[in-house]
Amino acid sequence: MSTPSVIWVDGECASSLPLPDRGLEFGDGLFETLLLEHGEPLYLDLHWQRLERGLQVLGFPHCLPEVDARFRTALDELLARGWSRGLMRITVTRGGGPRGYAPPPEASVRIVVSATELLGAGEDTVSPAALVVAQSRWGSQPQLAGIKHCNRLEQVLAAAEKQRAGADEALMLGQGGQLVSVTAGNLFLRLGNELHTPSLEECGIAGTRRRLLMERWAPAIGVTVRESRLEWSDLESAREVFYSNSRWGLRPVSGLGELRWASQEIYRALYRQYRGDRA
Numbered sequence: 001m002s003t004p005s006v007i008w009v010d011g012e013c014a015s016s017l018p019l020p021d022r023g024l025e026f027g028d029g030l031f032e033t034l035l036l037e038h039g040e041p042l043y044l045d046l047h048w049q050r051l052e053r054g055l056q057v058l059g060f061p062h063c064l065p066e067v068d069a070r071f072r073t074a075l076d077e078l079l080a081r082g083w084s085r086g087l088m089r090i091t092v093t094r095g096g097g098p099r100g101y102a103p104p105p106e107a108s109v110r111i112v113v114s115a116t117e118l119l120g121a122g123e124d125t126v127s128p129a130a131l132v133v134a135q136s137r138w139g140s141q142p143q144l145a146g147i148k149h150c151n152r153l154e155q156v157l158a159a160a161e162k163q164r165a166g167a168d169e170a171l172m173l174g175q176g177g178q179l180v181s182v183t184a185g186n187l188f189l190r191l192g193n194e195l196h197t198p199s200l201e202e203c204g205i206a207g208t209r210r211r212l213l214m215e216r217w218a219p220a221i222g223v224t225v226r227e228s229r230l231e232w233s234d235l236e237s238a239r240e241v242f243y244s245n246s247r248w249g250l251r252p253v254s255g256l257g258e259l260r261w262a263s264q265e266i267y268r269a270l271y272r273q274y275r276g277d278r279a
Contacts, residue, residue: 003117008074010111021110023093026152028099030054035246036086036115037278039079041071042246044207046208051092054147060094063109067092074113085118087247091150126252126271128264129225129243131182134158138173138203146206159183169243171256174203179230185245186210188225189238190266195225196234209244209274223266235259242267249274 007014023029032047034154041047052064071090078086091112097104102260136157144151154172162170162183169182180198181187186207189196195218200206214225235241241261254260 003119005114005116006074006078007115008070008077008113011073013077017112018096018110020096021093022095022097022103023091023110023150026057027149028103029091029093029150030058030060031089031091031148031150033246034088034090034094036075036078036083036088036118037083041075041088042278043208043212046211047090050146050148050206050208051090052147055092057144057147058149059103060109061090061107063092063111066109067111069268070111071113074115077114078117083115083117085117085120086115088113088115093150119222125234126251128252130254131169131171131256132162132165132167133256134161134170134172134183136161137158137175138180140202142202145203146200152202155183164268169253177232179232180204181237182243184247185243185251187230187243188213188241189230189234190240190263191234191238193223195223196228197225198229198230199227207244208246212274212277213244213250213270217270217277220273221266221269223269239263240265240267249278 003260007238009017017024024072030051032051034041034044034047039263048064048068055063067090070271074088093110094103095110097106097107136154138154158172171182172180174180179187181204186205186209187198197210218225235256236259240263240278242250243253244250250267250271252264
């Protein structure tokens with residue numbers, strides 16, 4: 001269960017966004033979503049590293065110290081209210097400017113922090129997700145691949161399909177029909193005794209939990225993870241399927257259409273690593 005969001009715009013508690021704003025007009029911005037556990041934002045350093053890369057790709061002025069300061073001011077206010085668990089989103093836009101697509105030479109960023117309290121304790125187990133295949137596909141744009149920019153219409157359309165189908169998540173494909181992700185998470189397939197995750201060279205988001213799984217959790221249990229181009233036939237051959245994101249950490253997939261995955265052996269071992277990180 002969650003509560004209504006609290007929002008800060010450039011350090012001030014607010015209920016509206018000053019206009020004009022290039023984030024609203026053109027999606028000219030970036031965002032990060034963090035999980036707050038026991039009053040601590042999880043893996044903040046990894047979120048800031050991805051955000052910094054995105055700022056560089058989009059040519060934003062160097063503003064990470066300012067973003068961090070705004071975030072910590074909001075966090076202090078939440079802790080003063082007695083929050084323990086929640087989701088915090090940090091959105092950085094290029095602010096206002098003249099008409100037209102071209103960014104102003106002297107852009108001034110706008111920093112929006114929003115927070116939603118999550119009531120109750122964190123989940124010891126996560127229910128398996130049922131998937132559908134989204135007809136909406138990722139566009140191919142290698143220049144933007146990996147970063148979390150504010151243009152998310154492909155995922156909006158795919159999430160609407162998921163909602164209409166009554167599914168938990170939707171599998172999203174690339175323009176060539178390759179597996180890429182779910183609408184809100186990175187995909188993992190167990191093929192043999194190895195894990196495979198889609199390459200992000202053309203599209204997709206480089207998730208923080210994806211990175212942790214590849215660099216920390218999988219090595220800790222002796223499992224190899226490979227980035228590769230994955231096709232539908234790989235999904236049919238998979239022994240386990242699950243996905244990762246900031247909200248769930250890791251979530252197993254039970255089925256997609258006529259495909260079913262009952263095994264959770266590697267998933268459970270990785271989830272124990274994730275829970276240990278959060279303890």
